[in-house]
Amino acid sequence: MQADRELLARLPRTFVPALNEQMRGWDLLFPAEQRSIRAQLDWLARLPGAEFDKLFAPVKQLEARMDLPAWSLASERLSIDDTSVLVRSPYYPQWRDAVQKVFEQIDAGVLNGRAQALPNRLLVCALPAGLPLASGPIWPRLEKQGRWIPLQAPFGTMLELLVEAVAARKPRPETEPLECTWAFECASRITQMPPAAHLVALSFDALGPVRREFLKRLNVIPKDLRAMDATYNDLRRLEFKAEAPLGTPRIREFVRTLFLSGNGALLFGNSFVEWGAAEALRRVQPAALFCCFGIRPKLKPFSSVVLFEDQNRANPTPDQPDPAGSLIDIRPLTEYVYLNASRQRARTAAIFAAPELDRALILAPPEFMPPGSPLAAADLCATAVQWLG
DSSP states (O other): OOOOHHHHHHSOGGGHHHHHHHHHTGGGSOHHHHHHHHHHHHHHHHSOHHHHHHHHHHHHHHHHHSOOOOOOTTOOOOOHHHHHHHHHSTTHHHHHHHHHHHHHHHHHHHHTTOOOOOOEEEEEEEOOTTOOOOSSOSSHHHHTTSEEEEBSSOGGGTHHHHHHHHHHSOOOTTSOGGGSEEEEESSSTTTTSOOOTTEEEEETTTTHHHHHHHHHHHTTOOSOHHHHHHHHHHHHTOOOOTTOOOOSHHHHHHHHHHHHTOTTTTTOHHHHHHHHHHHHHHHTOOSEEEEEOOOOBOOOTTOOGGGTOOHHHHOOSOOOBOHHHHHHHHHHHHHHHHHHHHHSSSEEEEEEEOTTOSEEEEEOOGGGOOSSSSBOHHHHHHHHHHHHO
């Protein structure tokens, strides 16, 4: 797909490189992204000229005051150097606000007159075994919004059954298989399950070879923005190793973008789970999302972790698990996942659980609440599948 050249010429200069990049990589975008961009461009194409100019006037007025690179209509990407110029501008905060308001108006225009029932979404966040769970609340803020449901057995015995049931359900007619069920995990519990046609499972441990190759290349970047651009372009072309469980080109590019976006996904398993889930919610909008966190090792002194270093390479001392530190990390990370899901246009039923506990915290509309108490694995699976149907 290509953007209309006349439309590009009418857009603010800062919009052109990003839009061209999306068009160039159109086949690697997920269906939800493609639907959104099509709807936005169609709405803009129908907008009368005077209203179009009024919509973008605040952004263009700010751009006229900014010392921007000489982008052309063929510019395909904002480089790190370009981005640094944009961010250093004293008008950058106002520009960001103006851009946000533009997209709010575009999205409101797209939604206007398209009243649709909100889809149902399932979110499952599972803690790792071995955390020091005290007698007090595990999620103090979330527990005020939901309620604990007793289970007939520890949740850890139900997880695979729940994943299998959810992944085996019949997709809704309006969705593609890629949008059905995603899972992010530190270990490879779900990843090692028998393949399911409607399940995308990404494991921090299983992606170890890919992560190490990225870290190796990032650690030799000279402290120069143009050198960083060259390295990032090289990583964008990097062929993943054969053993990397990455499936389709779309999924490979999702992982590549995830690792290049920072936020600790290259270094910390729990950051990989949280940030991967946030990006999947934003880009893929899966109907069901599983997040399985893990116990991280204690951080080693002088490991240069802030320099994108693998601490096992920088410090050969054997890893020591850090259950207490992991619990401190995971609490807010699970809340971030839930907040991201709550921002989506969907009715979210969320399940939070620890493998040793025979109870689960549920935040969901009243009609999701499963019958019976305590709840058997089959009942939990049936409730989830019915909700997604």
